[in-house]
Amino acid sequence: MEGRHGQKKKAESPEVLKARQEHEAVLVREYCGLKDSLKEIIDSKKRDNDALRTTTALLRKGPDYYTVWNVRRTILQEGFLNGADSATADKVYTGELEFVQENLNLNPKSYWMWNHRRWCLEHMNQPRWDKELATVSKFLELDARNFHGWDYRRYIIRQLDLQDKAASDRILERAQSEFDFTSTKISQNFSNYSAWHNRSTLLGKLAEDMTDEEKGLAIENEFDLVKNAIYTDPADQSAWLYDLWLIGREERSISILGSTVISFNPLEIVVTFDETVKLRNPFTVSTMLDHVALPLDGEWRATGSDSSIGSIWIFQQAPGSVYGPTVEIVIFSDDVCGVRGGSKLASATCFELETLDQNLDNISGRLERLPIGQNLMYDVSRRIGPIPGPDGTLDTQRTDSKHLVTSLTVSDSLQDRMALLERETAAVRELVELEPDCKWPIQILSTLLSELRKTISIHSAQAKQIDDECIELQEKLISIDPLRQERYEDRRTQLVFDRETLHIIKDSKRFPEIEFANQQPRDLDLSMRGLTHIPISSYLMHLHTLNLDSNSITSTRFLRNLLNVRRVNLSNNLIEQLEGLQHAPSLGFLTVENNLIGKWEDVVAGFVFWRDGKLSRTGGHVRVLLGNNPVVENEGGEYVLEKRWEDVGEVGVEIQWKSEEQRLTEEALIAAEGADAIGRIHLEGTRRVSTTTVEFDAGH
The missing domain is CATH 1.25.40.120 (Protein prenylyltransferase)
Structure with a gap:
């Protein structure tokens, strides 16, 4: 038997063991007596x-x-x-x-x-x-x-x-x-x-x-x-x-990516941030009526089940209120704060929304959005500024930030900051070469490169080289420090996501805030990227189609911020429960084949809709593919879902249990040999189940 510090522990004789146990029993009685006295x-x-x-x-x-x-x-x-x-x-x-x-x-x-x-x-x-x-x-x-x-x-x-x-x-x-x-x-x-x-x-x-x-x-x-x-x-x-x-590190500022209209009747306006924020004060919304600026009544809510925090905020016009040809949104620096680090906006921002022309055929906004089904998303906004603050002073856009090193820093120069980072990066590289399997030099090198990337154009060739190297460094850390694998994988996911979504945001260069690019993609393929999560789901709010096949994603909660997405492929991931689907108002097709969904309740959880006037799906239809999940193997057959969502409206959820691959194989076999051939492709112990469609009637 091994004792402490690798020394062999000597076995106690029965007499010594008994004496020790009796002594310990006396100590316990004494301690209990003292506690009673206390x-x-x-x-x-x-x-x-x-x-x-x-x-x-x-x-x-x-x-x-x-x-x-x-x-x-x-x-x-x-x-x-x-x-x-x-x-x-x-x-x-x-x-x-x-x-x-x-x-x-x-x-x-x-x-x-x-x-x-x-x-x-x-x-x-x-x-x-x-x-x-x-x-x-x-x-x-x-x-x-x-x-x-x-x-x-x-x-x-x-x-x-x-x-x-x-x-x-x-x-x-x-x-x-x-x-x-x-x-x-x-x-x-x-x-x-x-x-x-x-x-x-x-x-x-x-x-x-x-x-x-x-x-x-x-x-x-x-x-x-x-x-x-x-x-x-x-x-x-x-x-x-x-x-x-x-x-040191540069100060972290919250960015407003953009503002978008999703509905005119009633008016619904989206403001998108690059991180999860909490409102300190509701954003000011005003409209011009008879050449007079008047407050527009309404309420700000975040997407998701918790409407008090989020990266996407939606203004919903109050019933009975009226707006004019333009609506203005003013967001001051102190109106929001970051949930994680308490960060603030770099400056106040104002958006002016053009609401006079509501003909969808005529509107072609800055993002060139088109109406999609019953969900509208098009940008009819423009940034204006600088703007006066609540105290009447001018809140100008900040064009530079102080590059803090320590209290001994004598220069705020960007060039000095770059020189420092390049010098320290070179020194750490030397140590990485000497100690290739030591995790700390690799971690610090990754951090220094990330800081250096903040000083250059985000779309430059140098930025791409830095991204690629940082990703390689995280992969190396995963191999040499497996006990902290999840942390490195999450960091790698952030780096890969940043690299793959650069085209969605403008090249801010040294501007303190980022915003959406004028041209937004409709489709994005992030399959086989090794992603563990979606770090900034607000980046993806304009997408129609998102392919996340063959990653390591564990949650679908990010779907609540994809206001415009129609088709999502999440096959071959690590998802155990559906979440957030009820807050994706345009979603029509979702495949989660080959995941880890084990219970029917974990499917139902994704379709519990907003109530009390929050955004909800009305008249929508969702097709969900669940093939090759444990729930299919455990349950199988047709289901009659509980009528749980009486006040939602008519919603169709089509559940397809068999995998898409199996369905296509069966169709090909039927075409070649007829319907009798189906029985020959089924393994023993399985049975064919039909596609089930359930309509939810709100009783209206």
């Missing part, structure tokens, strides 16, 4: 020495029992400290500090002990912060990577700085001392992430009184330090993360 203290509100001794005994056995710490503070406050003078109170707090330090020597990584120590110091009349700094320094000598100690050290430094807030020289001197302390700890062990992090918090203070020349020298020294650490141990993440912080 309950009595809480119920009786005892605040004496016996109560304090009980908490002491419990905390020595289990210092992370945070309820005991809370009870202990209550005993101190309502008992020993109640009415005590300052000298007596400080004596009590000092005793608590000694008690905590005694326990910290045994368990220095307990949140609650460090928290209790802070409580004592903050309630003392004259806390000795300088003494505390010396104490925590000793703990970091014992374990330089104890992040509890580092966090407590920053806390102590903040308290000392508050004492010296009128003495800026002393604060700066202390910052330099702490900076030197991180240098010492990093030199002792490059894998000290806490020391690297603390170093990053100190650079800003030190840079306040530096000249540009001194800042430039300081930042180069930091790059030299981190490179020394990286070349010493390229597999350790601490120095790499600090390196990424030094390099």
Whole structure:
């Protein structure tokens, strides 16, 4: 039997085993008795020495029992400290500090002990912060990577700085001392992430009184330090993360891709974003009536079952409201925020919609859309700006962003940013060549290339080369780090999707926002691309046909943003349940053959429609191919669906159980040999099932 650290574990004799078990049983009984005593203290509100001794005994056995710490503070406050003078109170707090330090020597990584120590110091009349700094320094000598100690050290430094807030020289001197302390700890062990992090918090203070020349020298020294650490141990993440912080990333801004009309009666307007957003304020919608701008009543909803967040937002005109020949939509920077990172719009945007001509034969908008069935989608909008903000000031389009490196950055120049990225990319490439199977250099190289891509034209040959290389790097990471395969596959999916959909957006070059290209494709083939999901489904809202055959997609939820799609091929993926189909108002054909749908309920789930006035399918008909899914093998035969959607309208769902390949084979066989030949192509245990069409009657 192997023990810890590869050492063989010695077998215990029956006598030793019995003695150990008896000892452990005694400890358990003692601990349970102490817990019972604690309950009595809480119920009786005892605040004496016996109560304090009980908490002491419990905390020595289990210092992370945070309820005991809370009870202990209550005993101190309502008992020993109640009415005590300052000298007596400080004596009590000092005793608590000694008690905590005694326990910290045994368990220095307990949140609650460090928290209790802070409580004592903050309630003392004259806390000795300088003494505390010396104490925590000793703990970091014992374990330089104890992040509890580092966090407590920053806390102590903040308290000392508050004492010296009128003495800026002393604060700066202390910052330099702490900076030197991180240098010492990093030199002792490059894998000290806490020391690297603390170093990053100190650079800003030190840079306040530096000249540009001194800042430039300081930042180069930091790059030299981190490179020394990286070349010493390229597999350790601490120095790499600090390196990424030094390099920095461009600020992420939300983009409005475009605005489109999908219906005139009632008026329905779509605004599309390049990420999922939440509305802080409804977008302003106004119309011109008799040469007067008036608000247009209506409601903004996102597509999907949760109408409060989404990448596609739809304005629905309120019943009884009237609009004129033009409608204007104004979206201010603070109206939306990104759901994931809290990002904001780069600038305010205004769209003017032409609504005078509603003849579909005459309309040919900027995107050259044509009416499709009962679902209309055509662009009759144009961007106008800059526009005045709510306070009357002009919200101009931002044409450049600051390229942050650290607080020591002395230049906002795009050329300087490119030079930095190219230099660091070349250095990491050298390390990748030396350590081809080390994951961290490969990850950082991919990140640097992605940042470099932001500085160039997105449709340039260089951008394509970067995309291809980044995809190859993710594939290499999948092979050398299989434990994190899903993360790399998702990153690869994002890169492949970006590359395959570049023609859908304009070449923004250095413009801070992206938008739809004037010419939009009707069909898109993304089959056999190794995609795990659809990263930005709003990019695909103009498509008629989407082919996603033979990927690794697990969810159909993205279909809710494909307002115009008619045909979708999702065969040969990893889908277990249909979702979002009810929010794709134009969908007429869906094949999900050779997936993992195992229950009939997982098919039905895709057809639960919006209610309460939300968008819904009316008079639509959907054909779904489910061949070669487990549900067919498990159930088979015809189904009569439950009448679950009474208020939806007439909806047809045609379920074809057999695979399209099997159907075509049967048709060819019938044509060649007649109907009697069908029985010869069926495997034992299977049976032919007919196509089932179910009509849902709303009862109107």
